[in-house]
Amino acid sequence: xxxxxxxxxxxxxPVTLEDAGxxxxxxxxxxxxxEHGSPFTFGRFEMGKSEGVEFDYDAxxxxxxxxxxxxxxxxxxxxxxIREMKxxxxxxxxxxxxxxxxxxxxxxxxxxxLFVTYPHWR
Numbered sequence: 001x002x003x004x005x006x007x008x009x010x011x012x013x014p015v016t017l018e019d020a021g022x023x024x025x026x027x028x029x030x031x032x033x034x035e036h037g038s039p040f041t042f043g044r045f046e047m048g049k050s051e052g053v054e055f056d057y058d059a060x061x062x063x064x065x066x067x068x069x070x071x072x073x074x075x076x077x078x079x080x081x082i083r084e085m086k087x088x089x090x091x092x093x094x095x096x097x098x099x100x101x102x103x104x105x106x107x108x109x110x111x112x113x114l115f116v117t118y119p120h121w122r
Contacts, residue, residue, distance in 0.1 A: 005032060005036045007031050007032065012029055012031055012044060013029060014027035014028055014029040014044060014045065014046055015027060015028065015029065017053070020050070020053045021050075021051075021052065021053060021054075023050075023051065024047075024050040024051060024052070024053050025047060025048030025049065025050055026045065026046075026047050026050060026053045026105075027045060027046050027047075028043060028044070028045040028046075029043055029044050029045070030042075030043040031043050031044060033120055034120055039118070039119060040116055040117060040118040040119065040120070041115075041116070041117045041118075041119075041120045041121055042114070042115070042116050043114070043115055043117075044112070044113065044114050044115070045111075045112075045113050045115065046110070046111065046112045046113070047069075047071070047105065047107050047110065047111045047113075048107075048109075048110060049107060049108060049109060049110075050105070050106050050107055051106055052074070052104040052105070052106045053104065053105045053106070054102050054103070054104050054105075055102070055103050055105070055121070056101070056102055057095050057096070057097060057098060057101040057102070057103055058097065058098060058099045058100055058101055059097070059119075059121075060097055060117045060118060060119055060120065060121050061094070061095060061096050061097035061117065061118055062094070062095045062115055062116065062117045062118075062121070063092060063093070063094050063095075063115065063116050064092065064093050064095070064113050064114070064115045064116075065091075065092050065113065065114045065115075066087055066088060066089050066090065066091050066092075066093075066111060066112070066113050067089060067112045067113060067114060068089050068110065068111065068112040069088075069089060069107060069109060069110045069111035069112060070086060070087070070088045070089075070107060070108070070109070070111065071086070071087055071105055071106070071107050071111045071113070072084060072085070072086050072105075072106045072107065073085050073086075073087065073093060073095075073103055073104070073105060074103070074104040074106070075101065075102075075103055075104075076101070076102040076103075076104065077098070077100055077101055077102075078100045079100075079102075097118075
C-alpha cells in the first residue's frame with residue numbers, strides 16, 4: 001500500500017516530448033504514476049502551435065481537462081479519420097481505450113491541459 005503523495009508546484013516541470021513531430025511543440029509531465037504506486041497516470045501537458053501530435057489509445061484510456069487555450073482532436077481508427085472536434089478551456093474530453101485508436105492533438109496557438117490515463121500511457 002502506498003503513502004499519500006504531495007507534489008509541489010515547483011516540481012511540476014514539463015519536458016519536451018522528443019517524438020512529437022517536426023515543428024510541433026508539446027511538453028508533458030507525468031505528475032503521479034507508477035513510481036508512486038498509482039494504478040493510473042495523472043499529468044499535465046502544454047502545446048504551442050502544433051499541426052498534429054499523435055497518440056495511440058489502444059493500450060490505455062484517458063480523460064483530459066483543458067485549462068487554457070483550444071485543441072482540435074482528430075480521431076483515427078485503423079488509419080482512417082472518423083471524427084474531428086474542438087474543445088476549449090473548461091471542457092473535458094474522454095478518450096476510450098480502443099484497439100487501433102489514434103488521436104491527433106493540434107492547436108493553432110496554445111493549450112494547457114491536465115490528464116489522467118488508465119492504466120499508464122508509457
